[in-house]
Amino acid sequence: MKNGRYDLIIIGGGAAAFSAAIKANRHGVKTAMIERAMLGGTCVNVGCVPSKNLLGAGEILHSAKHPSYPSVFSCDSDFDFAKTIESKDALVRGLRKQKYYDVLQSLEHVELVQADASFVSPKKVKIVDDDGRLFEADKFIIATGSSPSVPRFKGIENMQYLTNNGALALKEKPSSMIVIGGRALGLEFAQMYARFGAKVTLLQRSDRIIPDHEPEISQGLHQHLTEEEGIEIITDVNVREVWQKNGSKFVRASVKNKEERVFEAEQLLMATGRRPNTADLHLENAGVKLRDDGAIIVNSEMRTSASHIWAGGDVVGEPMLETLAAKAGATAAENALTGGHKKIDLLSVPSAVFTSPQVASVGMTEEQMMQKYGYCSCRTLLMKDVPKALTVNDTRGLIKMAVDPKKNNRIVGVHILASIAADMIHEAVVAVKYRLTIDDIIDTVHVFPTMSEAIKLVATAFKQDVSKLSCCAE
DSSP states (O other): OOSEEEEEEEEOOSHHHHHHHHHHHHHTOOEEEEESSOTTHHHHHHSHHHHHHHHHHHHHHHHHHSOSSTTSOOOOOOOOHHHHHHHHHHHHHHHHIIIIIHHHHTOTTEEEEESEEEEEETTEEEEESTTOOEEEEEEEEEOOOEEEOOOOOBTGGGOOOBOHHHHTSOSSOOSEEEEEOOSHHHHHHHHHHHHTTOEEEEEOSSSSSSTTSOHHHHHHHHHIIIIITOOEEEOSEEEEEEEEETTEEEEEEEETTTEEEEEEESEEEEOOOEEESOTTSOGGGTTOOBOTTSOBOOOTTOBOSSTTEEEOSGGGOSSOOHHHHHHHHHHHHHHHHHOOOOOOOGGGOOEEEOSSSEEEEEEOOHHHHHHHHSOOEEEEEEGGGSHHHHHTTOOOOEEEEEEEGGGTTEEEEEEEEETTHHHHHHHHHHHHHTTOBHHHHHTSOOOSSOTTHHHHHHHHTTTSOGGGSOTTOO
């Protein structure tokens, strides 16, 4: 068939696209999914799945060398780096097939077209393949994801640097690595390779790592990574120039706008953010407006400036999260196909940084609440005051809760630094989403001893000194 006519065309093949396709299939509409690369998008191929697999390997290595119990002796053994990468690749291949290709095969109303696509008019896209087809639809969902964004530092065009893609596919373990970027991606890879045995230096432009998080959490993670794991973290850095010579990578930078230093390592990882994949879509032909950073402008219903086009996932910009992408894809499809007006509440969307200890956050920070309301009530509880943390000799971190004292102490934000923060955060997500108060949490019986009890304890801290309470007391 030279040309194609569909009820819905989805451009993209990652989390948002698949969520939309599954929803469209349930509605029984004739749908085309157009994907130019491998199905699965960033997460399963070069994001969440492979990075967390390698972080897990690093966690086991670190635990073996640094047991948390004094009665357990360390085991300073090496590991097979190449085999670790091969195992990761096998996992990715298996999940890509099981969760994407096999799922797509089960969707009877969805056809996969593996090619590039761009708009030639509001309701037509050109398929870049041997046939040069034109596809037409009444409605579209754009879910083309994002790609690594690399600043144009002086000399960068002559550099062989890594992004997350390359850092997940190295064939040999590097002896040293410079990481530029101190947010989630940079921190995860810095710790990963430090635990693999590389000497890691991390350079961050702002005055602290993960600058959008609570300063107490940023400081706590910084202290652990530097003092306990030997990662050199330098903040307030302005990169001036990069180059390579004799197999080494060099970065010249000013620190705190005065001291100038040159850093050297075997590998250079650019963890400097991501940009939405919109450059080749010719969205101007469809009437879709973009922000200055290339992200598609959408409202809370995921509708673009063109009334027949919706968008979701990384292509609409921050926050770029796998679960949010899936939620956005489903919301976009539901609204597109039913004329509904479902919205996404970004306040209750959690995020996590999978370092060890982990960082997890939902809702507003103290600074955000002060900016919006001019007041805030917060409490911070150290994990050493959580009985479970004491029992397993892992007291790293803290938990901070923000409430609105003018609304019966309603919980508006929870921020955690702890060994399993990403698992602990979900009670806080429910609290923020359903506007629970500290009394709602305190009145809820929790399992003892658990790390999640920290959420009840920090809520209790608004009313009394938890250090003077017996275990399980309210």
